[in-house]
Amino acid sequence: MERVIVTAVIDERERETDARASLAELKSLVTTAGGTVMATATQNRPAPDVSTYVGKGKAEEIQTLVEEWEADVVVVNGELSPRQGQSLTARTTARVIDRTQLILDIFADRARTKEGRIQVELAQLTYLLPRLRGQGESLSRLGAGIGTRGPGETKLETDRRHIRGRMDELKKDLRRIRKHRSTIREQKDRLNQPQFTLVGYTNSGKTTLLNALTNEDALAEDLLFATLDPLTRGLRLPSGLSARVSDTVGFIRGLPTTLIAAFRATLEEVTDADILIHVIDATSPEAESEKQTVLQLLNELGAGEIPVITVMNKAETLDEGTVPIVNVDRPWLYVSAKEHHHIGDLHRVMEDELSKQMAFYAIHIPASNGRLLHTIRQTTLVQSETFDEEKEMYKLEGYAFEGHPQVERLKKEGQEP
Numbered sequence: 001m002e003r004v005i006v007t008a009v010i011d012e013r014e015r016e017t018d019a020r021a022s023l024a025e026l027k028s029l030v031t032t033a034g035g036t037v038m039a040t041a042t043q044n045r046p047a048p049d050v051s052t053y054v055g056k057g058k059a060e061e062i063q064t065l066v067e068e069w070e071a072d073v074v075v076v077n078g079e080l081s082p083r084q085g086q087s088l089t090a091r092t093t094a095r096v097i098d099r100t101q102l103i104l105d106i107f108a109d110r111a112r113t114k115e116g117r118i119q120v121e122l123a124q125l126t127y128l129l130p131r132l133r134g135q136g137e138s139l140s141r142l143g144a145g146i147g148t149r150g151p152g153e154t155k156l157e158t159d160r161r162h163i164r165g166r167m168d169e170l171k172k173d174l175r176r177i178r179k180h181r182s183t184i185r186e187q188k189d190r191l192n193q194p195q196f197t198l199v200g201y202t203n204s205g206k207t208t209l210l211n212a213l214t215n216e217d218a219l220a221e222d223l224l225f226a227t228l229d230p231l232t233r234g235l236r237l238p239s240g241l242s243a244r245v246s247d248t249v250g251f252i253r254g255l256p257t258t259l260i261a262a263f264r265a266t267l268e269e270v271t272d273a274d275i276l277i278h279v280i281d282a283t284s285p286e287a288e289s290e291k292q293t294v295l296q297l298l299n300e301l302g303a304g305e306i307p308v309i310t311v312m313n314k315a316e317t318l319d320e321g322t323v324p325i326v327n328v329d330r331p332w333l334y335v336s337a338k339e340h341h342h343i344g345d346l347h348r349v350m351e352d353e354l355s356k357q358m359a360f361y362a363i364h365i366p367a368s369n370g371r372l373l374h375t376i377r378q379t380t381l382v383q384s385e386t387f388d389e390e391k392e393m394y395k396l397e398g399y400a401f402e403g404h405p406q407v408e409r410l411k412k413e414g415q416e417p
């Protein structure tokens with residue numbers, strides 16, 4: 001396991017709790033990446049130094065810590081410019097990486113589908129490209145060294161061309177995979193299946209809740225970003241309606257924009273949702289700011305208008321009568337995804353919210369048409385079902401999406417004398 005020194009520049013004008021939360025999060029990201037935090041070096045200054053990120057004195061102090069703790073890596077809580085990366089590297093014997101690289105490393109390790117892996121590689125190359133250019137600049141600035149500049153530039157050009165070529169290939173692969181996926185989605189849409197999508201701050205318990213909701217096993221780890229690829233499962237609600245539930249990558253404060261772009265596809269499951277289930281870790285001291293981060297990212301993704309059910313998770317560890325530390329809009333409820341507490345309640349809230357987007361119907365189906373009956377039970381929210389023995393007809397009342405083909409047809413037939 002690698003030994004790590006973390007370092008951060010803290011702006012005193014910034015809210016101190018934010019800086020502390022961000023640093024605490026960086027440490028848990030280090031743990032997720034398999035490292036051990038040996039020491040922390042922070043510096044109060046209004047903005048990072050343009051050349052060395054931390055001041056030169058602080059950089060020396062970091063090198064002392066590196067020697068003292070025999071550290072392998074220094075992780076900076078921010079994004080290093082190419083120049084800062086180089087000059088900080090020159091001042092320490094440890095490897096220097098920034099927050100973006102750390103997150104990219106974790107993503108690379110955890111991507112499970114082909115699409116996820118391509119997205120990560122694309123994000124890594126996007127990060128790398130300007131840094132190669134940075135090296136080129138400093139090489140040309142060195143200038144004088146005969147024999148260094150020419151070959152250096154040439155190699156740099158080759159590297160850049162190679163990287164751009166690889167990026168083009170990856171983009172082509174992605175387009176192919178996405179086209180395939182949208183075909184699958186069209187097929188699903190024809191089945192009229194409602195889409196629920198779990199969103200939430202990283203580690204809030206989305207994967208655990210997906211398992212509890214659908215009663216299946218999948219990996220849930222006490223590590224950040226256990227989920228990198230959309231994971232969609234079928235779910236049968238109490239009324240018999242079958243729906244889809246998707247897990248999504250955990251949201252995080254200060255997610256680098258290169259990554260947001262790279263993971264847009266994962267987040268397509270968000271904009272496609274009929275209803276979002278926002279999972280909050282009710283035990284987190286940062287629950288309020290985590291909630292804000294998620295809501296803000298949802299807005300940025302254009303999903304601000306989609307109805308939300310808020311789930312306050314890990315409730316079994318809260319004392320009875322605890323006042324919630326988060327202000328949330330209705331509908332919301334406490335659950336324990338781990339202990340399967342109140343999952344049935346959540347199923348019912350999901351049905352309630354769904355019915356608000358649907359239209360009421362009352363239809364008759366001949367008992368002889370078992371297939372049609374089955375379809376209606378699976379694709380609508382059946383509220384009541386009675387059987388008329390004389391007419392050998394079922395009478396069904398419930399809610400269905402506007403334009404549901406069978407329901408529309410049966411409604412019309414019902415109107416005829």
Ligand SMILES: Nc1nc2c(ncn2[C@@H]2O[C@H](COP(=O)(O)OP(=O)(O)OP(=O)(O)O)[C@@H](O)[C@H]2O)c(=O)[nH]1
Binds near residue numbers: 202
């Ligand atoms: N005590 C308690 N722990 C829970 C509960 N639900 C989830 N956890 C734990 O919280 C941790 C994170 O759970 P995950 O389901 O992996 O969280 P996630 O939101 O999918 O995480 P990312 O993929 O990182 O976004 C795991 O250690 C879970 O066991 C709960 O109801 N109670």
